[in-house]
Amino acid sequence: MATPALVIALTHWMLRPCSAPLDSAKPVVVPSTVFGSLFSDEIFVSDRLNKINTSIYDETWCYRLNQHVNLSGYLHQPKPLAALDLHGINYKADIIVNGRMVRTMEEIVGTFRRFIVDISEALFISSNTEFDVEIRIRRPNDRSLPPSNHDTDLAISFVDWAPRPPDRGMGIFQEVFLRVLPWNILIEAFSASVTNISSCYSHQNSSCSCFSLSLSVTIHNLANEEQNVILSFSVGNIIDVTLSATLKSNSSRTYSISELERQELSCVQEIELWWPWRYGRQSFTPISVVLQDPNTLQVIANETRNIGLRLVTSKLNQHGHRLFYVNNVPFMVYGAGYTPHLFLRYDIIKQRKTLEAVRDMGLNTLRLEGKLMTDDFFKLTDQLGIMVLPGWCCCDAWQHWQFWTQSQVIIAEHSTRTQLRRLRQFPSVLGFLYGSDEAPPKKIEQLYINISHEEAWTQPFIAAASNVTTPAGGPTGMKMNGPYAWVPPIYWTEGLRKKNVFTGRVMAHKPCLGLPLWITTGGLFSNLRFYLSPFNARMGPAHGIQGFLFKSQLMAYEAQRAMFDAYAMYKYTNSTGVVQWMLNNPFPSLIWHLIGGYYGTKSVFGNNFHAALNPHTKDIVVISNLMHEASPPFHLIVQLWSIGSIDKDSVRVVANINDQLFELCHIKSMNQSVVLVRLVLKDSAGNITPDVLDWKNSTFFTTYCSSFANLTGLCTFPKVELEIEVINSTLVQLTNQRNTIAFFVELEADGNNGNQDIWFSDNFLVLYPFETTTVTLSQPISDRIKITYKSLATFCQNGESDEK
Numbered sequence: 001m002a003t004p005a006l007v008i009a010l011t012h013w014m015l016r017p018c019s020a021p022l023d024s025a026k027p028v029v030v031p032s033t034v035f036g037s038l039f040s041d042e043i044f045v046s047d048r049l050n051k052i053n054t055s056i057y058d059e060t061w062c063y064r065l066n067q068h069v070n071l072s073g074y075l076h077q078p079k080p081l082a083a084l085d086l087h088g089i090n091y092k093a094d095i096i097v098n099g100r101m102v103r104t105m106e107e108i109v110g111t112f113r114r115f116i117v118d119i120s121e122a123l124f125i126s127s128n129t130e131f132d133v134e135i136r137i138r139r140p141n142d143r144s145l146p147p148s149n150h151d152t153d154l155a156i157s158f159v160d161w162a163p164r165p166p167d168r169g170m171g172i173f174q175e176v177f178l179r180v181l182p183w184n185i186l187i188e189a190f191s192a193s194v195t196n197i198s199s200c201y202s203h204q205n206s207s208c209s210c211f212s213l214s215l216s217v218t219i220h221n222l223a224n225e226e227q228n229v230i231l232s233f234s235v236g237n238i239i240d241v242t243l244s245a246t247l248k249s250n251s252s253r254t255y256s257i258s259e260l261e262r263q264e265l266s267c268v269q270e271i272e273l274w275w276p277w278r279y280g281r282q283s284f285t286p287i288s289v290v291l292q293d294p295n296t297l298q299v300i301a302n303e304t305r306n307i308g309l310r311l312v313t314s315k316l317n318q319h320g321h322r323l324f325y326v327n328n329v330p331f332m333v334y335g336a337g338y339t340p341h342l343f344l345r346y347d348i349i350k351q352r353k354t355l356e357a358v359r360d361m362g363l364n365t366l367r368l369e370g371k372l373m374t375d376d377f378f379k380l381t382d383q384l385g386i387m388v389l390p391g392w393c394c395c396d397a398w399q400h401w402q403f404w405t406q407s408q409v410i411i412a413e414h415s416t417r418t419q420l421r422r423l424r425q426f427p428s429v430l431g432f433l434y435g436s437d438e439a440p441p442k443k444i445e446q447l448y449i450n451i452s453h454e455e456a457w458t459q460p461f462i463a464a465a466s467n468v469t470t471p472a473g474g475p476t477g478m479k480m481n482g483p484y485a486w487v488p489p490i491y492w493t494e495g496l497r498k499k500n501v502f503t504g505r506v507m508a509h510k511p512c513l514g515l516p517l518w519i520t521t522g523g524l525f526s527n528l529r530f531y532l533s534p535f536n537a538r539m540g541p542a543h544g545i546q547g548f549l550f551k552s553q554l555m556a557y558e559a560q561r562a563m564f565d566a567y568a569m570y571k572y573t574n575s576t577g578v579v580q581w582m583l584n585n586p587f588p589s590l591i592w593h594l595i596g597g598y599y600g601t602k603s604v605f606g607n608n609f610h611a612a613l614n615p616h617t618k619d620i621v622v623i624s625n626l627m628h629e630a631s632p633p634f635h636l637i638v639q640l641w642s643i644g645s646i647d648k649d650s651v652r653v654v655a656n657i658n659d660q661l662f663e664l665c666h667i668k669s670m671n672q673s674v675v676l677v678r679l680v681l682k683d684s685a686g687n688i689t690p691d692v693l694d695w696k697n698s699t700f701f702t703t704y705c706s707s708f709a710n711l712t713g714l715c716t717f718p719k720v721e722l723e724i725e726v727i728n729s730t731l732v733q734l735t736n737q738r739n740t741i742a743f744f745v746e747l748e749a750d751g752n753n754g755n756q757d758i759w760f761s762d763n764f765l766v767l768y769p770f771e772t773t774t775v776t777l778s779q780p781i782s783d784r785i786k787i788t789y790k791s792l793a794t795f796c797q798n799g800e801s802d803e804k
Contacts, residue, residue: 005301006073006180010065010133013172018060018136025064031088031374033171034061034137036343049163049587057167063135071129071180081184081222082123084133086115087374088174090344091140091155097122097133105138109407111155111173112372112415114422116186116252118222131178139170142396152397154411156371159395162342162587173344174374183293183300185227188252190217190289190303191425192235193458194273194311195258197328211273211311213239213265216256216456217289218421221247229300231255234288236271239264244294254421256456273327274308274427276364277385278608279627284308284382308382308427314460314477322477323576324430324460326387329627333430333577334564334605335365335389336594338373342586346374353778354584354595355384360761361598362605362625367465367579369393369436372419381428389579390423391433391465401441409447416448420455431460437480439463439470446472477576485530486555488705489562493616496570537708540715547795553597554714554744554792557764561600565612568604568623596759597746606762611636611679620679637680641741641768643716674713676741678768715796717743722767724787729780732760732787736767744792747775751785758785 014025015037028037034057071082084095084102092109095102100122108115123129140155142164156169179186198210215233226249233241241262245255258265272283284306291300314324324331336358340346358366366386370393381388392398397408404412416434423429434440434448445463449472452461463473465480483491528535535542535555542548560580567578580601582592594601604610610623622634720742723735736742745765749758761776 005182006071006178008069008178010176010178013063013065015061015063017056018062025062028063030063030172030176031174031344031346033090033165033167033169033173033344034139035165035167035170036341036345037171039343049166052166054166057139057170060136060138061170063137063172064133066130066132069123069129069131069178069180071123080120081118081181082120083179083181083186083222084115084117084119085177085179086117086172086174087176088112088172089115089135089137090169090171090173091153092138094136095119095133096136098130099132105136110411110415111140111153112419113411114188114418116179116188116220116222118184135172137170137172139168142168152400154397154408154415156344157393157396158339158342158586159393161339161582161592162585162589165342169344171344181222181301184221184223185229185247185291185301186220186222187289187291187301187303188218188220189421189425190215190287190305191456192216192285192287192307192309193424194309194327195458197311198267210267210269211309212258213268213309214256214258214456214458215241215265215287216254216424218252218254218455219245219247219291220252221249223249225249228294230292230294230297232288232290232292233257234286234290235268236285236287238270239268241265254455271309274310274382275385276326276331276387276428277359278364278625279326279329279331279385282308282383282385305425307425310427312430312459314431314462316475316477317572317576319574320475320477321574321576322460322462323572330572331364331387331430332568332571333365333387333389333579334363334567335367335387335577336363336580336583337592338366338368338371338388338583339586340371340373346376348376348380351377352380355380355386357595357759357761357778358386358583359384360606361594361601362607363583363601365389365430365577365579366583367391369433370396370398372423375422378423378426378428382426386428387430388426388428389430389433390419391462392436394436394438399436399438401444404444409444412444413447413451417451417455420452420457424455424457424459429459431462432457433462433465435462435464435466435468437464437466439466439468439473439476442471445470449473486534486559488534488709489558489615492563492566493569493614496566496574497616534705534708538711540712543795550746550790550792550795553746553764557597557599557744560594561603562615564601564604565623566614568610568625569612569614569621571623597763599764602762607681609634609681611681613677613679622681634681637678639678639680641676641678643674643676643713643741674711676743676766714743714792717741717791717793717796719793720745720789720791722789724789726781726787727774729782730777731774732777733772733774734765734767734789735772736770739769741769742767742791745789746791748788748790749777749781749785750788 011030013028013030015028015034016025026038088111089108090111092105094104095108095117097119102119102122103117123131140153142152142155142157158164193214194211195214196212213235217231221227227247229245229247231243231245233239241257241264243257271285272281274283275281286304287307288302288304290302292298293300311327312324314322317323324333364387366388368388368390372390378388420432423432439445440448440463449461462476462478463470464476465478467476467479467481469475535552539551539555542551563578567575580594584595585593605625608624608626610625612621612623614621620638622636718740721737722742722745723737725733727733743766745767747760747763758781759778765773767773
């Protein structure tokens with residue numbers, strides 16, 4: 001029996017500036033960045049991060065590891081090889097093993113490249129050898145903003161999302177492995193994808209589950225000579241496919257076979273497909289790859305992995321909007337932009353909690369813009385059925401193509417190849433955006449498309465997130481030209497109804513909630529000039545910064561929920577999806593996040609069915625969040641409430657999905673400036689001044705209003721009095737003890753010392769008279785942490801404070 005390959009994760013290193021003495025090194029755990037390893041982020045809230053002297057990070061830093069490795073089982077193999085497997089170095093590095101320089105910074109360069117470095121001559125000294133490795137790292141040149149800075153490296157940039165980390169993210173930010181191979185061949189990656197599903201297949205009837213497969217594997221031959229191998233695939237104990245392959249010396253290549261070449265792959269049955277959550281189960285099939293010596297049939301390398309089999313496609317609908325499909329079923333994208341920690345800290349427990357919160361909100365997709373995360377992240381999205389749309393970043397060197405040198409073209413080529421090889425194995429990957437705000441020029445685009453063919457990429461491969469047409473990719477059918485500032489709720493429904501150019505399609509939306517906690521360097525997001533006029537007109541002047549922030553939360557909630565409602569109302573017709581910018585923050589900020597507040601996402605998507613009010617037409621629509629629209633009739637209760645908490649009118653009707661039930665004409669007869677409409681969905685004012693949009697005065701950033709709704713009546717809500725009971729360490733029960741409405745109640749975990757990892761399953765709540773509801777916490781809390789609340793009345797001039 002062949003000796004198995006040895007794989008050791010190299011996690012515990014010593015870190016110091018290379019110019020510093022050896023005894024000054026500090027222990028760190030990899031993956032990590034230099035700054036992230038040495039400092040905690042709690043001490044850098046506010047503008048302190050900008051006051052750090054960054055000159056120390058201009059020099060080279062050394063990661064060093066020393067340990068003993070038992071190689072006795074490998075020295076007598078015919079072709080043993082030892083390799084250092086680097087999954088992410090930012091940005092360039094020298095590699096020294098046992099005192100020998102094995103690679104230089106001219107060779108190890110590029111944040112998103114995987115490097116497999118042969119270190120055999122430096123390591124194979126004795127059977128029980130000392131393994132001493134030093135990685136000397138230089139940071140990337142990162143001056144991504146303003147866009148006129150064209151000397152930025154192809155690295156990780158947070159653009160205008162957050163302050164720049166002092167070290168520019170330099171370090172070993174992804175995994176490192178020592179691999180000892182009995183034969184000098186490594187299976188880098190392999191994947192399986194569905195390429196065609198029989199027309200007789202249906203989600204309800206899986207007995208006719210005939211579909212075709214494509215199998216691919218990337219093999220790295222690290223030997224100095226060509227090698228012949230027998231390559232075998234096994235799929236779920238049902239399919240066995242074998243072929244011969246010739247591996248060129250010192251090279252890596254992807255081999256792919258499909259139903260066009262092998263009849264065995266043309267009609268696969270008895271295997272369950274993988275689905276996004278809410279569409280079906282996340283099923284996985286064991287797939288094995290075996291390499292054998294053709295002369296002796298000895299196993300050279302083998303690997304088995306559970307892979308989700310699914311088909312992901314997209315096409316333009318009748319309006320020219322891109323609609324995604326999973327297993328031939330239309331997939332409506334409800335998503336948000338995900339970012340890692342500013343210091344690239346990958347906490348798998350926190351990541352799981354964040355992804356569970358994504359599902360709790362009812363979202364189904366995350367976009368990664370230039371921060372492509374670790375394999376563990378994608379394994380979690382596979383398990384949870386959350387789709388991911390990765391791609392390159394905007395506004396930095398990844399979009400400054402006209403200034404690229406030939407070395408940058410090479411880095412971009414290898415980076416794209418590395419990521420497509422890696423990402424194709426995860427069923428949760430919805431596609432790849434090889435541009436971002438803009439599409440690349442013809443030459444670069446063709447380079448990327450050629451790579452996608454060579455690497456057997458089967459998912460949608462899209463030029464940009466914006467609405468552009470390219471020579472090779474055609475029209476993108478996407479949209480991202482705003483709005484980037486606050487717009488009123490009516491913007492979304494009126495725009496989607498008109499199919500206006502500034503609405504519709506899969507798009508990004510950036511709400512302006514307030515100023516960030518860090519000092520900005522200018523640009524559109526550095527002040528509130530687009531926000532203060534509608535804020536003062538609609539909400540009335542704020543009294544103090546806390547009042548301003550809380551009223552801003554209400555403005556954000558109103559606009560955000562209206563956006564999600566509108567896209568759900570018009571799904572598959574005038575809309576095909578929406579990506580909110582963003583889900584979370586890389587660094588504490590008051591803008592661009594859903595985590596912690598949810599901002600209406602759970603109200604819209606948290607249940608399978610939802611009733612919504614169209615603020616433009618005043619129609620009430622019942623929406624299904626399931627894959628199949630068919631359902632029994634519902635009982636819909638419509639209540640109109642005044643600020644005085646009087647149920648002025650109540651209507652009960654029978655509703656079906658997508659019914660436009662009736663217009664709320666009763667509002668005009670209530671003689672109230674502000675009315676609350678409560679919609680309860682169960683199984684089996686003439687003086688109102690609305691927001692008026694000025695579509696002629698519309699830019700990529702915002703659409704202006706010619707007049708604003710007057711919501712200052714909301715400040716007449718009386719004091720809120722809630723009974724709070726912590727039933728266990730994660731479940732909180734809230735009861736409104738008064739006969740008045742508890743409006744827009746924000747919950748907080750007091751005493752958590754600013755821990756942003758604690759959030760509620762829903763927030764900014766409305767509790768009607770004597771109503772009880774429960775929420776859950778993202779993690780257990782101790783007795784020293786108290787649940788407190790505040791409402792709009794807390795910050796209104798004529799409202800009695802109710803903060804508790």
